[in-house]
Amino acid sequence: EMASAPAHHLRVRVLLVVLCAVSASASASFPWPWKRSGHDYRDALAKCILFFEGQRSGRLPADQRAAWRGDSGVSDGRAAGAGVDLEGGYYDAGDNVKFGFPMAFTTTMLSWSVLEFGDDMPREERRHAADAVRWGTDYLLKTLAHPGVIFMQVGDPWKDHECWERPEDMDTERTVYNVSAGRPGSEVAGETAAALAAASMVFRDGDREYAELLLDSAKKAFEFADSHRGAYSDDMDLRAGGCPFYCDFNGYQDELLWGAAWLRRASGDDTFREYIQNNGKTLGAEDSINEFGWDNKHAGLNVLISKEFIEGEALSMQSYKESADSFICTLIPESSSPHIQYTPGGMIYKPGGSNMQHVTSISFLLLTYAKYLTKSSHTVNCGDISVGPDTLRLQAKKQV
Incomplete structure (x- = not known):
């Protein structure tokens, strides 16, 4: 509070x-x-x-x-x-x-x-x-x-x-x-x-x-x-x-x-x-913290660092790509992995104050990760489904 x-x-x-x-x-x-x-x-x-x-x-x-x-x-x-x-x-x-x-x-x-x-x-x-x-x-x-x-x-x-x-x-x-x-x-x-x-x-x-x-x-x-x-x-x-x-x-x-x-x-x-x-x-x-904002940089860090791996310039950074993928899968309702809660209207919901700070910062990461994936052959494997950049852009647009 x-x-x-x-x-x-x-x-x-x-x-x-x-x-x-x-x-x-x-x-x-x-x-x-x-x-x-x-x-x-x-x-x-x-x-x-x-x-x-x-x-x-x-x-x-x-x-x-x-x-x-x-x-x-x-x-x-x-x-x-x-x-x-x-x-x-x-x-x-x-x-x-x-x-x-x-x-x-x-x-x-x-x-x-x-x-x-x-x-x-x-x-x-x-x-x-x-x-x-x-x-x-x-x-x-x-x-x-x-x-x-x-x-x-x-x-x-x-x-x-x-x-x-x-x-x-x-x-x-x-x-x-x-x-x-x-x-x-x-x-x-x-x-x-x-x-x-x-x-x-x-x-x-x-x-x-x-x-x-x-x-x-x-x-x-x-x-x-x-x-x-x-x-x-x-x-x-x-x-x-x-x-x-x-x-x-x-x-x-x-x-x-x-x-x-x-x-x-x-x-x-x-x-x-x-x-x-x-x-x-x-x-x-290596902590599984799927948040991004003024106080917590973990999800944004994984997306940022994964750029080099996606582009084939730093294969040693694969773990950050895996963490970024794991974060993305929490945002996909159709994913078989545990995912973030949504309101009945479809907005991302994280318990606690000021929910919109989560919605906006996460939407930015969706758009940015979609851009990185577009320039490569990479997708995101979320268990039973494979998620591509178009899905991420659509999800971000819904939030906005």
């Missing part, structure tokens, strides 16, 4: 990411605009990207389209006595708090969406999507700018949640929280590494210098996460600020593998693949 409030906030952003994905992937089969059953997915794509402009913190650019928003949080980091520049980034839905852990995950997911489906987006929307990614990464770079610490949050969430006001008018405390060697936060650092690595590929063709900066910074964030292992929720001061809103319920181990997987994809460096192979078992890669 404690996780339900922030999960509601975050699910809005994840929902928009999956709408971007389903909108863009639709163009592979239908010309723009793709409009079926009364749903204009091109319009949804445009609106979902525009949403992020309404969440911007800091000094807004001249080409800001959400003109009803003004500058806010321009002295973040400095006014709180921390003496650092933490202007920018995104507010967390209706809050005026900048939570670094879920913000980094949002940036990772936006980047992944652009990487997989950006070529199918209209040019202008692809540019707006990249701008949304950059607004996140510009801020994340600032959180890494000072040696020995990573800034993970701006704003006192308890006082902020008691006062509903526009960010332009906020007068609540802009408390700054950071992780360090003495009070580690591997999940924050690992997700930041994943976000910067994924984003580096978004900008590789258009701004190579910026892409290299992102990748270098991602490596530093990952080294920090791995060298100083621990969860920020184990520290009393950080727990007071981050919990129960975005407490690390699942542990930091999955973020280490997640960060390594994105660094492997972005850099092609075998070192990160070896890291996954050498540390996978101890970090829980």
Whole structure:
């Protein structure tokens, strides 16, 4: 229950990411605009990207389209006595708090969406999507700018949640929280590494210098996460600020593998693949956890890593393909294996708060895995039935 409030906030952003994905992937089969059953997915794509402009913190650019928003949080980091520049980034839905852990995950997911489906987006929307990614990464770079610490949050969430006001008018405390060697936060650092690595590929063709900066910074964030292992929720001061809103319920181990997987994809460096192979078992890669979201990366990790195996580039990663297949089979009602619960109307249902965060993130993985399978001869063996990419796309479309 404690996780339900922030999960509601975050699910809005994840929902928009999956709408971007389903909108863009639709163009592979239908010309723009793709409009079926009364749903204009091109319009949804445009609106979902525009949403992020309404969440911007800091000094807004001249080409800001959400003109009803003004500058806010321009002295973040400095006014709180921390003496650092933490202007920018995104507010967390209706809050005026900048939570670094879920913000980094949002940036990772936006980047992944652009990487997989950006070529199918209209040019202008692809540019707006990249701008949304950059607004996140510009801020994340600032959180890494000072040696020995990573800034993970701006704003006192308890006082902020008691006062509903526009960010332009906020007068609540802009408390700054950071992780360090003495009070580690591997999940924050690992997700930041994943976000910067994924984003580096978004900008590789258009701004190579910026892409290299992102990748270098991602490596530093990952080294920090791995060298100083621990969860920020184990520290009393950080727990007071981050919990129960975005407490690390699942542990930091999955973020280490997640960060390594994105660094492997972005850099092609075998070192990160070896890291996954050498540390996978101890970090829980073999755990049967069929979830994906801001706190739990397991299912997404399996889908991401399986790409190399499906493409025949890393046969040693077969176990991740098998885990991804197992996850997919839980989503197929006709499968003979145990599968996820559905509502009478056919929506994915997982007991607990904020069900839509599961629906949206799982739908994204369905679309992405379908894309990987399309480029190969692989299918998913779910006991009595064999499942192909068309089935996965149809399942994702039903959820959206």
